[in-house]
Amino acid sequence: MKLIIINGPNLNLLGSREPETYGKESFEAYFSQIQFQFREIELSFYQSNIEGELIDEIQRADKEFDGIILNAAAYTHTSIGIGDAVKAISTPVVEVHISNTFSRETFRHSSYISANAKGVIIGFGLQSYDLAISSFLPK
Numbered sequence: 001m002k003l004i005i006i007n008g009p010n011l012n013l014l015g016s017r018e019p020e021t022y023g024k025e026s027f028e029a030y031f032s033q034i035q036f037q038f039r040e041i042e043l044s045f046y047q048s049n050i051e052g053e054l055i056d057e058i059q060r061a062d063k064e065f066d067g068i069i070l071n072a073a074a075y076t077h078t079s080i081g082i083g084d085a086v087k088a089i090s091t092p093v094v095e096v097h098i099s100n101t102f103s104r105e106t107f108r109h110s111s112y113i114s115a116n117a118k119g120v121i122i123g124f125g126l127q128s129y130d131l132a133i134s135s136f137l138p139k
């Protein structure tokens with residue numbers, strides 16, 4: 001099984017960015033842990049702060065991977081383009097968020113991605129990503 005995690009803007013700053021909301025661990029450190037934890041899965045990771053690059057990566061990942069775990073960060077709430085990319089591809093996408101976006105500002109309550117995602121996992125800290133990975137495993 002091949003899965004890719006695609007992270008959007010400012011998630012390269014995990015560990016130092018608003019640690020009370022996003023925790024103190026860098027994504028790189030967390031990614032090493034999940035690579036070990038899910039060693040039977042071929043896990044890849046991509047991050048960009050640029051909307052079009054995220055769309056390019058979603059298109060590239062289609063068919064190449066068995067699943068996409070997407071945290072589009074702020075673009076979740078603004079990007080029709082990323083929403084359309086998720087709709088356009090056939091590889092299933094699980095939307096994840098580290099924080100509980102519903103307990104935050106109202107502009108974080110909407111998503112252009114959810115309607116076309118296989119599922120949505122919100123608010124479990126970095127564990128949201130491991131829950132998303134587990135959702136692709138056979139029962």
Ligand code: DQA
Pocket residue numbers: 009010011071072073074075076096097098099100101108
């Ligand atoms: C986020 C929530 C978004 O509202 C925010 O813009 C982010 C991160 C999360 O993972 O909690 O950058 O997607």
